[in-house]
Amino acid sequence: MTDSLATVQTIDDLRLAVREARLAGKKIGCVPTMGALHDGHISLVEAARRETDFVVVTIFVNPTQFGPNEDLAKYPRPLEADLDKCRAAGVDLVFNPDVESVYPSGDATFVEVPGLSEVLEGAHRPGHFRGVTTIVLKLFNMVLPDVAFFGQKDYQQQLLIRHLVDDLNVAVEIRTCPTIREPDGLAMSSRNAYLSPEERQTALALSQALKIAEQSLCDERQSPVEARVRMIEHLTSIPGLVLDYATVADAYSLKELDEASGEMVALIAARVGTTRLIDNLPISLRLPV
Ligand code: AMP
Numbered sequence: 625m626t627d628s629l630a631t632v633q634t635i636d637d638l639r640l641a642v643r644e645a646r647l648a649g650k651k652i653g654c655v656p657t658m659g660a661l662h663d664g665h666i667s668l669v670e671a672a673r674r675e676t677d678f679v680v681v682t683i684f685v686n687p688t689q690f691g692p693n694e695d696l697a698k699y700p701r702p703l704e705a706d707l708d709k710c711r712a713a714g715v716d717l718v719f720n721p722d723v724e725s726v727y728p729s730g731d732a733t734f735v736e737v738p739g740l741s742e743v744l745e746g747a748h749r750p751g752h753f754r755g756v757t758t759i760v761l762k763l764f765n766m767v768l769p770d771v772a773f774f775g776q777k778d779y780q781q782q783l784l785i786r787h788l789v790d791d792l793n794v795a796v797e798i799r800t801c802p803t804i805r806e807p808d809g810l811a812m813s814s815r816n817a818y819l820s821p822e823e824r825q826t827a828l829a830l831s832q833a834l835k836i837a838e839q840s841l842c843d844e845r846q847s848p849v850e851a852r853v854r855m856i857e858h859l860t861s862i863p864g865l866v867l868d869y870a871t872v873a874d875a876y877s878l879k880e881l882d883e884a885s886g887e888m889v890a891l892i893a894a895r896v897g898t899t900r901l902i903d904n905l906p907i908s909l910r911l912p913v
């Protein structure tokens with residue numbers, strides 16, 4: 625483990641540090657985050673450490689991906705604790721810029737991936753993915769990593785980033801790492817900190833519903849239509865949970881499926897109190913040979 629964590633706030637200092645690492649022959653890994661780090665984030669750092677020689681974690685609560693009525697102001701920003709976690713995880717460099725250096729006045733350019741960004745999360749959070757793809761491309765241009773690491777937890781996001789990188793020929797390899805869960809199944813999320821103990825119990829319904837879909841599709845060989853109905857039945861039976869969507873979709877196009885295909889993903893978004901949670905489970909059908 626290394627304890628030589630450096631932190632930089634400006635793009636110039638970031639570039640200098642990364643250039644130095646590259647000149648030393650190091651392969652650069654990047655883990656973009658909004659901070660409030662948990663074991664899900666740290667699993668991305670560990671993947672980055674396995675595959676690259678110089679791990680940059682970016683911590684930036686990106687205003688352009690929050691809607692006007694979302695939680696930008698109250699989003700947790702425990703910087704000191706985050707730096708301790710980065711140090712313990714062997715991160716080499718933390719980049720935590722301020723909003724003005726990322727979006728200086730007059731900044732006007734966005735990138736968007738039409739189609740895929742308009743369904744599911746995109747339909748419920750207009751403009752969200754435009755903010756995500758723009759900040760990720762900006763961070764790629766600032767850090768210039770060889771490899772960047774994202775979580776399967778934000779399934780639609782990692783698909784969109786893969787599209788962005790392919791479509792614009794960005795010279796970075798994208799890795800998607802499995803969702804890290806609490807022992808009881810709850811997907812780790814910085815937003816879990818908002819949940820009261822009672823809400824935290826209610827939130828278990830998301831991972832339970834995903835397991836129900838998996839059982840329906842894989843063990844009982846039911847159709848995605850039936851799996852969807854069973855997820856929705858479970859989720860709507862839970863007091864205190866308001867469902868945004870629960871669906872079974874093609875793992876690549878995210879088109880809702882009526883008939884089973886080889887690579888699927890069950891996706892859920894729901895609100896528990898004032899906290900909006902998302903979760904998903906990729907489901908591969910072991911087709912008979
Ligand atoms: P965020 O700080 O929420 O923007 O997340 C930063 C990165 O961590 C994204 O690539 C997320 O998909 C990933 N991430 C968040 N939660 C988890 C989790 N429970 N397991 C794995 N990756 C995660």
